[in-house]
Amino acid sequence: xxxxxxxxxxxxxxxxxxxxxxxxxxxxxxxxxxxxxxxxxxxxxxxxxxxxxxxxxxxxxxxxxxxxxxxxxxxxxxxxxxxxxxxxxxxxxxxxxxxxxxxxxxxxxxxxxxxxxxxxxxxxxxxxxxxxxxxxxxxxxxxxxxxxxxxxxxxxxxxx
Amino acid sequence: xxxxxxxxxxxxxxxxxxxxxxxxxxxxxxxxxxxxxxxxxxxxxxxxxxxxxxxxxxxxxxxxxxxxxxxxxxxxxxxxxxxxxxxxxxxxxxxxxxxxxxxxxxxxxxxxxxxxxxxxxxxxxxxxxxxxxxxxxxxxxxxxxxxxxxxxxxxxxxxxxxxxxxxxxxxxxxxxxxxxxxxxxxxxxxxxxxxxxxxxxxxxxxxxxxxxxxxxxxxxxxxxxxxxxxxxxxxxxxxxxxxxxxx
Numbered sequence: 001x002x003x004x005x006x007x008x009x010x011x012x013x014x015x016x017x018x019x020x021x022x023x024x025x026x027x028x029x030x031x032x033x034x035x036x037x038x039x040x041x042x043x044x045x046x047x048x049x050x051x052x053x054x055x056x057x058x059x060x061x062x063x064x065x066x067x068x069x070x071x072x073x074x075x076x077x078x079x080x081x082x083x084x085x086x087x088x089x090x091x092x093x094x095x096x097x098x099x100x101x102x103x104x105x106x107x108x109x110x111x112x113x114x115x116x117x118x119x120x121x122x123x124x125x126x127x128x129x130x131x132x133x134x135x136x137x138x139x140x141x142x143x144x145x146x147x148x149x150x151x152x153x154x155x156x157x158x159x160x
Numbered sequence: 161x162x163x164x165x166x167x168x169x170x171x172x173x174x175x176x177x178x179x180x181x182x183x184x185x186x187x188x189x190x191x192x193x194x195x196x197x198x199x200x201x202x203x204x205x206x207x208x209x210x211x212x213x214x215x216x217x218x219x220x221x222x223x224x225x226x227x228x229x230x231x232x233x234x235x236x237x238x239x240x241x242x243x244x245x246x247x248x249x250x251x252x253x254x255x256x257x258x259x260x261x262x263x264x265x266x267x268x269x270x271x272x273x274x275x276x277x278x279x280x281x282x283x284x285x286x287x288x289x290x291x292x293x294x295x296x297x298x299x300x301x302x303x304x305x306x307x308x309x310x311x312x313x314x315x316x317x318x319x320x321x322x323x324x325x326x327x328x329x330x331x332x333x334x335x336x337x338x339x340x341x342x343x344x345x346x347x348x349x350x351x352x353x354x355x356x357x358x359x360x361x362x363x364x365x366x367x368x369x370x371x372x373x374x375x376x377x378x379x380x381x382x383x384x385x386x387x388x389x390x391x392x393x394x395x396x397x398x399x400x401x402x403x404x405x406x407x
Binding site: 125133 | 169173175279285286298299300310311313349376379396397399
């Protein structure tokens with residue numbers, strides 16, 4: 001594995017892991033939709049803080065006690081087309097406490113200067129669940145699935 | 161008629177409105193398989209693998225490979241060097257640009273066969289044209305990065321291309337519910353609508369990798385709109401995005 005990917009891997013963690021984490025390990029609250037941080041946020045140009053304050057993400061789901069053994073478990077290398085995904089799951093006190101990317105598909109990690117000459121007219125809103133009555137779906141699914149596959153194989157070892 | 165197949169490690173969904181479209185859908189799938197054979201860096205005998213082992217020189221490359229290299233070079237310039245298919249070890253991995261390019265080409269195959277109403281969705285990157293089976297605008301749901309069974313936005317791309325990049329949080333740990341607010345700025349996903357799926361895909365990839373600056377990058381590009389979802393469940397979207405949220 002090249003250094004670039006290694007650096008990316010170490011610093012990148014997937015939130016789907018959080019989802020699995022909630023379901024598999026503990027009844028931790030999901031991230032609440034927060035809009036207060038938008039006001040005076042110097043990083044997001046001229047944001048119109050017209051976001052509603054309604055919650056959007058799903059409520060926490062209590063999960064049963066885990067049977068995982070403590071330790072760290074390396075998952076399989078899974079092809080996500082954009083690149084390979086491989087994760088390491090760290091189990092403490094029977095729950096997943098961390099998922100580290102050992103390999104992660106990314107094109108570059110060096111920073112980029114983004115033009116700020118045009119003041120963007122960005123708008124923000126809290127996401128809300130919509131009707132699933134659509135023709136098709138867009139999401140970064142294939143990498144997520146590779147992640148789940150790799151994590152799944154790590155957790156099989158943790159159960160053994 | 162709709163069919164789904166797993167190619168290049170991801171689900172590929174093709175729908176063409178009408179009957180007797182099975183052959184052309186198969187042709188689209190066959191094309192994607194041939195792209196995978198040529199461009200996959202995981203296949204030892206692919207053209208790109210042979211090129212990376214210096215078994216074939218630049219002059220001997222196929223026209224397809226040359227085209228993809230040229231498009232990658234263009235994208236590198238347009239993203240200020242951010243998007244680069246050259247790896248630190250000197251090898252070339254064009255997969256970041258091949259996907260959108262290949263979907264775009266499948267759409268062209270279907271169009272040339274005389275079909276006006278169809279879409280091609282490869283792992284969330286979508287080319288769509290015309291209307292759906294009941295004569296309405298095609299609709300696309302943006303998947304929640306927090307719950308893969310939920311849709312958090314409905315788009316009507318009206319013939320434009322759509323791509324989403326993301327589902328990741330940068331940081332040393334899985335999201336900590338008690339994390340300080342500054343972490344809420346982290347980007348979970350960015351969905352880009354562009355003139356076609358190729359443009360949407362390459363700029364979604366680049367914008368996502370830019371972190372929270374990515375949405376401004378999209379705002380400043382003519383013909384592109386974006387919807388970025390951060391770790392706190394807040395979406396930030398570009399000025400022209402709302403024209404795609406109704407039929």
